[in-house]
Amino acid sequence: MSVDELEVKVDKTRLPMHIAIIMDGNGRWAEQRRMPRAEGHRIGVTRVDEIVTSCRKLGVNALTLYSFSLENWSRPSDEVSTLMGILKKYLIKELGRMLKENIRFNTIGNVEDLPGFAREVILDAKQKTKDNTGMTLTLALSYGSRDEIVRAARQLVKDVENKLVRAEEIDEDKFASYLDTKALPPPDLLIRTSGELRISNFLLWQIAYTELYFTDKLWPEFTSADLMEAIISYQSRERRYGKTRAQVSGETG
Numbered sequence: 566m567s568v569d570e571l572e573v574k575v576d577k578t579r580l581p582m583h584i585a586i587i588m589d590g591n592g593r594w595a596e597q598r599r600m601p602r603a604e605g606h607r608i609g610v611t612r613v614d615e616i617v618t619s620c621r622k623l624g625v626n627a628l629t630l631y632s633f634s635l636e637n638w639s640r641p642s643d644e645v646s647t648l649m650g651i652l653k654k655y656l657i658k659e660l661g662r663m664l665k666e667n668i669r670f671n672t673i674g675n676v677e678d679l680p681g682f683a684r685e686v687i688l689d690a691k692q693k694t695k696d697n698t699g700m701t702l703t704l705a706l707s708y709g710s711r712d713e714i715v716r717a718a719r720q721l722v723k724d725v726e727n728k729l730v731r732a733e734e735i736d737e738d739k740f741a742s743y744l745d746t747k748a749l750p751p752p753d754l755l756i757r758t759s760g761e762l763r764i765s766n767f768l769l770w771q772i773a774y775t776e777l778y779f780t781d782k783l784w785p786e787f788t789s790a791d792l793m794e795a796i797i798s799y800q801s802r803e804r805r806y807g808k809t810r811a812q813v814s815g816e817t818g
Contacts, residue, residue, distance in 0.1 A: 663694050
């Protein structure tokens with residue numbers, strides 16, 4: 566089916582308000598074509614453009630992309646340098662569109678780990694789009710979910726020690742307010758490309774009740790049509806949050 570045909574099948578009244586994507590397979594896509602891995606990352610950026618545009622057009626409130634994990638620092642230094650350069654070019658290129666389309670730019674992770682030239686464009690994009698009220702585009706950079714949870718726990722302990730928080734006040738909502746994602750709702754839909762069936766240390770706290778969607782498509786092959794298929798699959802599911810089907814039916818009937 567074409568993108569337009571699939572879009573007609575999407576129920577705009579039941580969209581996932583927050584979509585998270587593990588964009589996997591850039592390197593493999595390039596290697597399969599006997600290209601440098603860097604070429605896969607460059608093509609992958611064009612897919613980011615396409616998916617951001619589609620989500621904004623549909624009316625998705627938040628899109629979070631797993632762009633660079635803490636573990637990715639162990640890759641060859643030339644590949645890491647290429648990725649940082651691509652990030653800089655992407656943000657410079659897309660800033661105008663984010664302003665025009667009312668997109669707020671956000672990051673999660675240890676951004677201070679990134680080289681100075683990357684941090685500068687990130688700060689600039691955040692500052693210039695901070696008042697935008699449309700879709701929030703979040704890039705997870707130097708991010709690992711276990712690290713995020715540990716950082717949150719450490720800060721919470723400090724605040725308890727400094728009597729800013731009482732131990733009996735700590736519940737799930739309070740803990741979540743210490744996470745990098747405190748300004749975002751939990752994802753409704755998590756998509757992973759490349760055929761891998763794992764979460765890879767991404768948003769472990771946040772995806773407790775998220776619907777998961779796996780596709781064999783490598784990220785450079787993932788198109789707006791594939792996004793529509795993922796959303797249609799999401800809309801075919803019944804989200805019960807621990808309740809019985811009868812309870813959910815009674816609430817919606």
